[in-house]
Amino acid sequence: MNGQLSDLARIDYTILPAVSSDFEFVRTRGLINYPVKLNGKGSYLFLGIDYSNINLVFGDGERPFDKQEIDGFQIFDFTIGFTCKLNEQWRFGARVRPGFSSNLSAKKLGFDDAVLSGDLVFLQDRRDDASLARPYRLIVGLSYSGNRGFPYPLPFLSYYRKFHPKWSYNLGVPKTNLQYHLSEKHRLKASVELDGFTANIQNGLLLDTQEIAESINMSLILGSLQYEYHLSEHLEVFVRTSYMLNRRVQFRDSDKDNILLLDDSKGISLRAALRFKI
Numbered sequence: 001m002n003g004q005l006s007d008l009a010r011i012d013y014t015i016l017p018a019v020s021s022d023f024e025f026v027r028t029r030g031l032i033n034y035p036v037k038l039n040g041k042g043s044y045l046f047l048g049i050d051y052s053n054i055n056l057v058f059g060d061g062e063r064p065f066d067k068q069e070i071d072g073f074q075i076f077d078f079t080i081g082f083t084c085k086l087n088e089q090w091r092f093g094a095r096v097r098p099g100f101s102s103n104l105s106a107k108k109l110g111f112d113d114a115v116l117s118g119d120l121v122f123l124q125d126r127r128d129d130a131s132l133a134r135p136y137r138l139i140v141g142l143s144y145s146g147n148r149g150f151p152y153p154l155p156f157l158s159y160y161r162k163f164h165p166k167w168s169y170n171l172g173v174p175k176t177n178l179q180y181h182l183s184e185k186h187r188l189k190a191s192v193e194l195d196g197f198t199a200n201i202q203n204g205l206l207l208d209t210q211e212i213a214e215s216i217n218m219s220l221i222l223g224s225l226q227y228e229y230h231l232s233e234h235l236e237v238f239v240r241t242s243y244m245l246n247r248r249v250q251f252r253d254s255d256k257d258n259i260l261l262l263d264d265s266k267g268i269s270l271r272a273a274l275r276f277k278i
Contacts, residue, residue, distance in 0.1 A: 056073075058071075069205055076101075095119045100115060113200045118144055121142075123138070138160075139172075147198050209259075217258075
């Protein structure tokens, strides 16, 4: 379950270059989750941390605010997860992630910087069931994150099936993909997914309209092509290029209402990662 919702360890670098606008987004992220076996019946506790450094780079064009006050954000989550077998076919998983998401301009954390995320899922994994003509894996549940681009509850759905020796697909929310298995080590993947981030702006940011921006939100819908190289059964590297089917970067006031659109341009994003998973 943890391998589907979050990797055991990952380091990745993402850049949305300023191609069609004067706005650039750069994110460096690292995470680690440590599994603790609770008993011999398949129950595990997962403890982990997830940290991101986000830089916003604005061009030389005029903006209705001080650009130096809004160039960087820090996101940190502490993860507590639990999974257990319900029966021979179904597994239950839950995860809660308290943390903060902020520009840290005040040099200390406050209540407005705090975020809470969580997942609740049920999983049936029958990929190794020889009695099935078409083995599959199904995950259903609910997901919420206070620091992603869509900060409200979303259904978590993942239905995986390998329908050909070299082809498989995964239908779901927040991600759907089609995968071509070149070999045991090399894979190509086409996908559509939701992404983004939400963060607090400490002390607020005064706009030329005299409004105060209290937070920033970036929501993305990405269409991607990814190449994966599997160094071992659990370790892989991948590079991904994505086209932003939809991007909206907005300032919000204290009531979470949008008050200024920073960018809504389309374009290409690039991402590279080293990943360790179950």
